[in-house]
Amino acid sequence: MEQHQEEVRPLLNSDQEVQENSIEVLGQSSATMMVKSYYDKGGNSKWMGAFLQFVGFVILLPYYYISSLKSATRNNLNSNQSSSASTSMLALIYVTSGLLAVLECYFFSLGLSYLLVSTYAIISSSQLAFTAFFSFFLNSMKFSPYIINSLVLLTISSTILMFQTESESEHSLEDSKKNQVIGFICTIVASAGEGLFFSFTQFAFEKLIKRESFNVVMDMIIYQSVVATCVAFVGLIVSGEWKGLINEMDEYETGKTSYVLNLVLIAIIWQLYSIGSVGLIFEVSSLFADALGALAEPIIPIMGVIFFHETMDGIKAISMVLALWGFISYIYHHYANKTNSNAENGDTNQENK
Template sequence: MGEPQEVQLCLKGQSAATLLGKLYYDKGGNSKWMGAFVQFVGFPILLPCYYISSLKSTTTNNFNWKQPSTSTSIIVLMYVTLGFIAAFECYFFSLGLWYLPVSTYAIISSSQLAFNAFFSFFLNSMKFSPYIINSLVLLTISSILLIFQTEIETEVDHSIESSKKKQVIGFICTIIASIGEGLLLSLTQFAFEKVLKRETFNVVMDVIIYQSIVATCVTFIGLFASGEWNGLQNEMEKYEMGKTSYVLNLVFIAVTWQLYSIGSVGLIFEVSSLFADALSVLAEPIVPILAVIFFHETMNGIKAISMVLAIWGFTSYIYHHYLDKTKFDIENRNTNQV
């Protein structure tokens, strides 16, 4: 699989999963824990790829899921921590998607890149270049602008669903989720560098699968503990598109999130973790455009300006990593020549 295909899996997978998640809520879905659960439960489709790569690694004596200097308890704690953060981060994302229009939700979600840079400064020794600072400022302004968008939407539509209280709750939940996602990305990079101390395909698959197992268990428990499990049968029967569409929608959400994971894994393996992280949030500006097409959401001036600022912030962030990679390649070339 080449890099262009993996880039497409990342962008299309995340965009499709977000839109399908909104479709689930728009047509009668109500369970926030189910919205989080389906983001992880599809991980078994990765197991065949993982099994084949493990066989190849065993043949070449490269398969060893833990380093000799790292205790099993530390690695298990790492997977549990990442899984818990992923589970609750996705739960808050589900709340945000429930309360907000998908276009507004997607633009606010782009702030995760700013939080990722913030946490990377402390956890991954990331240096704040002018391009990173520019990205942080633009993404912050982009999210703040949507506060005014919320006020406008509330004044125009006085229905319960668009009340100011729910708009604010959706905004706060999405910001909390973005903080969690930024922390998760930085901790994952930290795990590769300090705990696992290598980045092979098998190790990356270990992180994704074990993290998904933990997150699946957490969201499954949340689904039962919250009592939302009891309403799923009634939810399915009253789903506007029918029972079959209800099941297929959830299945497609699970599959598309895993397609995104496959693309992300490939980019981590072939390029770098930071590049994959930056690319994953590049899909966020695509969603508002698709929301206008498929959900007939309005794209007024404030939302359009916010989206442009978010895209500008993404471009600045990715350009920073492009310069870093170029500099690294030049240094390696000079070293090899010497």
């Protein structure tokens, strides 16, 4: 099995990497807080939570159209363009990734609606472990001691939250425990789904599409968003949740204008997150993109305490520290791997002189 090295592709520059890192971290934390605000202030639709993560792709269409025209011009001038996946293969890739994305987003919406945002964020950090697991099979990811340490810590971090005894809602204690179990299961399922989605996306870029261009990233974002938006819209209709949207808007705690503005901002921010995450998968790896997402998880509980007045008990604090420790362990792995790669390239250059 070919060993997968987590090194930056030649087309990546440090400024672009920093921008995408920032977009992903800020996008995920901001969007998560706004979705939680939607549910706390009167929103109830779970399919709407998933729908909003993809429908914002329409704001990218003008840029996508212009960049596609430029790409077509360049391709016409370059008759030696390397072969890529067929149209049918690309369609299969986009449909598969779109279905994976919308299903994991639906379960994330369920988990976020049942759990405190701080609890949800810590549990969802387990997606890094799932990404590593799927990357081992799909992307020939080799586990280092730092990766193994990171996975163990993240697994323990999520697991100990099962022993949390605080009330998660204003309902009876029995209902609260039931909601917590449902939210925990949904968030774990969603984390596994996102891990599979990230790993499959990297596999598609490297093994199937085989083209190194930012247009490939835009194609993936646009077409998978089209698929996911259609599926989420059908889910919204079939589930009957669309019938309650008008009433939901009328009874929204902060008013109709705030309701609409919140939904629009959620859709826009999720698209910024998509650009950052898919771009990093293309340029570095699925595990690195997921690790950057994990960086937002320790931020979200703190924001939950500030904006939603949630409590930070001992179990939750320990879990958050373990999740942060696991993330640092992975980042050190990436740093060490990149340092070794640079050293090897330097030795090779010296030998060639």
